[in-house]
Amino acid sequence: MFTLIPEDPPERAVRLRRQLMAFYSYCLLWFGTFMGVELTAFDPVTPHVAIFGLLFSVNAVFYVLIRSGFSERFRDPSLTVLQMVTGILAITAVLYYSRELRGAMLSIYLMVMTFGVISLDRRRLMLMAIFIQSCFSMLLIGEGLLAPQRVIFSYQLGHWFILALVLGSFVYVGGYIHNLQSRVREQREGLREAHDRLAAIAVRDDLTGLYNRRYFLERLEEEMSLASRSGSSLHLAIIDLDHFKQVNDTYGHPAGDEVIHRFSITASLGLRRSDILARYGGEEFVVLFPHVSSTACVAALNRLRETFAAQTYPFAEELRNTFSAGVVEYQKHESAQDFTRRADAALYQAKAKGRNCVVKG
Numbered sequence: 001m002f003t004l005i006p007e008d009p010p011e012r013a014v015r016l017r018r019q020l021m022a023f024y025s026y027c028l029l030w031f032g033t034f035m036g037v038e039l040t041a042f043d044p045v046t047p048h049v050a051i052f053g054l055l056f057s058v059n060a061v062f063y064v065l066i067r068s069g070f071s072e073r074f075r076d077p078s079l080t081v082l083q084m085v086t087g088i089l090a091i092t093a094v095l096y097y098s099r100e101l102r103g104a105m106l107s108i109y110l111m112v113m114t115f116g117v118i119s120l121d122r123r124r125l126m127l128m129a130i131f132i133q134s135c136f137s138m139l140l141i142g143e144g145l146l147a148p149q150r151v152i153f154s155y156q157l158g159h160w161f162i163l164a165l166v167l168g169s170f171v172y173v174g175g176y177i178h179n180l181q182s183r184v185r186e187q188r189e190g191l192r193e194a195h196d197r198l199a200a201i202a203v204r205d206d207l208t209g210l211y212n213r214r215y216f217l218e219r220l221e222e223e224m225s226l227a228s229r230s231g232s233s234l235h236l237a238i239i240d241l242d243h244f245k246q247v248n249d250t251y252g253h254p255a256g257d258e259v260i261h262r263f264s265i266t267a268s269l270g271l272r273r274s275d276i277l278a279r280y281g282g283e284e285f286v287v288l289f290p291h292v293s294s295t296a297c298v299a300a301l302n303r304l305r306e307t308f309a310a311q312t313y314p315f316a317e318e319l320r321n322t323f324s325a326g327v328v329e330y331q332k333h334e335s336a337q338d339f340t341r342r343a344d345a346a347l348y349q350a351k352a353k354g355r356n357c358v359v360k361g
């Protein structure tokens, strides 16, 4: 059915796209590191092949876990936290070997943080920021212990504070974006539900909850073309409650409504799920019987006729209501108009025969 609300791309596709983005970022980072080594802005012994080899291998494992659907069993099938932790550890290793470029390289941590904005709330983003700050602190401490000759304390302190400040503001803005995104998603969900509800209401009749005439006519065309193509049988029955005007006149309009309602319940329960029952208008109903023989159709209608005739009503003990029905089989390539006209003629015959009967036309 026509929908005004654009569909979200499938979740798995979004995850794989994010995975591709991560791969692209690693490539850029590797290229940067490689250039840094070549231009001696990085330590020449930087084991970049080992670091990135490991990083790409882990990325490949994540890709397989997501692609195969294995990660669906986890609360976050994107494995965001694990992927971020891997990225952060790799960046920390790269930072260890970065010399003059360290200040600039610190911003790479934020690249990892941007991956978290979509899936992580502010609290988790904050934990991630704390993890980054801790990794960087460990790096500085390790450097102080392992290579004190390299350490320029004022630089390190400056880097540490700047990173803390930037991460703090990132958590604030990232959390805001995350909340905004969640709200948009919720609103979209609400809109989609409302749309589905409206679409369901649009095909139903108010009084009975049965399909309405408009929907029935749509289905009629579909079922007719299906029957034309496959050569399978299709029957159409028109049912009209007998002397219904009298019910209204004697017991009042609400009582008439009650009888109509009772018919719809009896028919819904009495027919098969594959039969398409609709209120055609007033006290007239239609049923489409796909893939059913004429004998079975007539038998089903007669069963329904007997059940309905046996109904009693609390507002009038003596009231019994019946219906007449005309049923016809679809003839290949016949128009909907001709098909319903023939069913109508059969109904007319049923009325002429004295009502409370089913006539096969």
Ligand SMILES: Nc1nc2c(ncn2[C@@H]2O[C@H](COP(=O)(O)OP(=O)(O)OP(=O)(O)O)[C@@H](O)[C@H]2O)c(=O)[nH]1
Residues within 6 Å of the ligand: 207, 240, 241, 242, 243, 244, 245, 246, 248, 252, 253, 254, 255, 256, 257, 260, 281, 282, 283, 351, 355
């Ligand atoms: N209570 C109620 N009455 C309705 C509704 N729709 C149509 N009717 C009434 O149904 C009656 C149909 O009357 P007729 O078409 O004369 O047919 P009938 O009295 O059933 O007679 P036969 O069909 O010849 O057996 C009319 O009085 C309509 O007002 C409805 O939704 N609720």
